[in-house]
Amino acid sequence: MTTMTMEPRRLGRPRDxxxxxxxxxxxxxxxxxxxxxxxxxxxxAARAGAGKATVxxxxxxxxxxxxxxxxxxxxxxxxxxxxxxTGSLSGDLRALRALKxxxxxxxxxxxxxxxxxxxxxxxxSVVHDRLVRPRVGLVRGLLERAARRGELMPGxxxxxxxxxxxxxxxxxxxxxxxxxxxxxxxxxxxxxxxxLATGVAVPQPVG
Amino acid sequence: MTTMTMEPRRLGRPRDxxxxxxxxxxxxxxxxxxxxxxxxxxxxAARAGAGKATVxxxxxxxxxxxxxxxxxxxxxxxxxxxxxxTGSLSGDLRALRALKxxxxxxxxxxxxxxxxxxxxxxxxSVVHDRLVRPRVGLVRGLLERAARRGELMPGxxxxxxxxxxxxxxxxxxxxxxxxxxxxxxxxxxxxxxxxLATGVAVPQPVG
DNA sequence: GAGTTCTGGAACCGATAAGTTCCGTAAACG
DNA sequence: CGTTTACGGAACTTATCGGTTCCAGAACTC
Numbered sequence: 001m002t003t004m005t006m007e008p009r010r011l012g013r014p015r016d017x018x019x020x021x022x023x024x025x026x027x028x029x030x031x032x033x034x035x036x037x038x039x040x041x042x043x044x045a046a047r048a049g050a051g052k053a054t055v056x057x058x059x060x061x062x063x064x065x066x067x068x069x070x071x072x073x074x075x076x077x078x079x080x081x082x083x084x085x086t087g088s089l090s091g092d093l094r095a096l097r098a099l100k101x102x103x104x105x106x107x108x109x110x111x112x113x114x115x116x117x118x119x120x121x122x123x124x125s126v127v128h129d130r131l132v133r134p135r136v137g138l139v140r141g142l143l144e145r146a147a148r149r150g151e152l153m154p155g156x157x158x159x160x161x162x163x164x165x166x167x168x169x170x171x172x173x174x175x176x177x178x179x180x181x182x183x184x185x186x187x188x189x190x191x192x193x194x195x196l197a198t199g200v201a202v203p204q205p206v207g
Numbered sequence: 208m209t210t211m212t213m214e215p216r217r218l219g220r221p222r223d224x225x226x227x228x229x230x231x232x233x234x235x236x237x238x239x240x241x242x243x244x245x246x247x248x249x250x251x252a253a254r255a256g257a258g259k260a261t262v263x264x265x266x267x268x269x270x271x272x273x274x275x276x277x278x279x280x281x282x283x284x285x286x287x288x289x290x291x292x293t294g295s296l297s298g299d300l301r302a303l304r305a306l307k308x309x310x311x312x313x314x315x316x317x318x319x320x321x322x323x324x325x326x327x328x329x330x331x332s333v334v335h336d337r338l339v340r341p342r343v344g345l346v347r348g349l350l351e352r353a354a355r356r357g358e359l360m361p362g363x364x365x366x367x368x369x370x371x372x373x374x375x376x377x378x379x380x381x382x383x384x385x386x387x388x389x390x391x392x393x394x395x396x397x398x399x400x401x402x403l404a405t406g407v408a409v410p411q412p413v414g
Numbered sequence: 415g416a417g418t419t420c421t422g423g424a425a426c427c428g429a430t431a432a433g434t435t436c437c438g439t440a441a442a443c444g
Numbered sequence: 445c446g447t448t449t450a451c452g453g454a455a456c457t458t459a460t461c462g463g464t465t466c467c468a469g470a471a472c473t474c
Contacts, residue, residue, distance in 0.1 A: 015419085035325075115244065201341065247432085
């Protein structure tokens with residue numbers, strides 16, 4: 001961090017700091033709708049009801065704006081604390097699903113960034129730290145809860161297992177293009193994740 | 208298909224049909240290296256040792272060239288027949304891994320297209336039919352082999368299960384950016400896919 | 415009020431790339 | 445041969461977009 005110098009009360013009209021968040025939000029929306037390359041600074045400014053000059057006074061380039069827009073997504077992020085401890089892994093997953101609808105937009109923004117990641121290391125780093133890792137970490141946190149309860153199959157590797165739900169969700173949204181409906185999320189839990197974590201095959205529903 | 212009229216032997220120098228495949232191959236390579244938006248027609252032509260006019264005489268636009276380039280990837284695709292029936296699912300997966308190194312480029316091309324899919328339905332359809340479905344279908348074919356041998360847990364849903372390996376591979380290459388090394392592929396088989404398919408937890412390696 | 419900085423909006427600049435045209439040459443026809 | 449079409453290569457047109465600059469007005473300090 002920089003040294004905490006109190007700003008010496010600049011001259012002239014003060015910058016309207018409320019615009020920052022509105023511009024970042026507009027950037028995220030344009031990003032999710034159009035992707036990095038198709039998103040234009042003019043469209044971001046227009047969506048925020050701002051002029052391009054106002055945007056460029058805050059961020060030096062499109063790349064920096066996008067990096068910041070991604071970096072500031074954290075406020076809306078799910079954290080482990082927000083998922084109640086229901087006493088069982090399957091219960092926790094059900095609780096997580098109930099909160100999950102806040103999350104789809106993040107993966108849509110991901111879709112617009114995937115093609116960019118190999119060519120923009122700094123962006124890749126931010127995406128990884130703020131979008132990917134928190135989601136894998138959340139799953140891992142639930143697994144560790146379950147481990148403390150003794151629900152997990154002994155000797156299982158949590159790192160690989162924790163990537164399974166994010167991978168399945170990303171695949172569905174980015175590659176196969178299908179919606180993230182409840183049916184899919186339930187089956188992801190019941191048929192894939194729970195059996196892997198506990199080593200116990202869940203009885204299949206009778207047709 | 209169009210009516211099979213024999214071409215009435217056009218006047219002038221005949222078109223060099225060997226250039227078609229070379230241009231498509233150049234397009235695939237540029238696509239994998241740069242992604243859809245960064246790929247330029249000039250670069251494709253140069254890589255194929257051709258002029259832009261030669262490219263545009265064959266394809267009316269960049270979009271059509273890319274669609275065709277993806278559609279013609281099938282020749283190099285793995286098919287179920289190429290994976291020997293080793294008598295067990297885990298053996299088949301080992302055999303598949305031995306062939307797999309032909310396949311990474313396809314997912315890299317995917318990475319360059321992901322951001323484009325929501326805005327180009329025709330491209331999305333071709334990508335789905337030629338890249339995604341064959342790979343899911345291959346896994347599904349191996350599962351059906353295993354089912355005939357009685358290796359599978361009864362009542363399991365093959366459709367969802369068959370998407371797990373493609374999803375994990377896509378996630379690793381597109382999202383997390385890690386390499387598709389042997390260690391990962393082995394653990395994907397042993398710790399994720401086999402337990403899910405057979406319902407039998409594989410003993411973990413002793414540390 | 416004078417001076418300064420911010421605001422949205424619009425005009426502007428420069429680069430990049432899709433797509434077209436033209437060149438000189440090569441390869442087919444009659 | 446002459447005509448026609450394809451070839452690689454380069455010049456060209458056109459449109460878009462990142463980024464800058466200017467404007468008239470607003471909001472602040474002194």
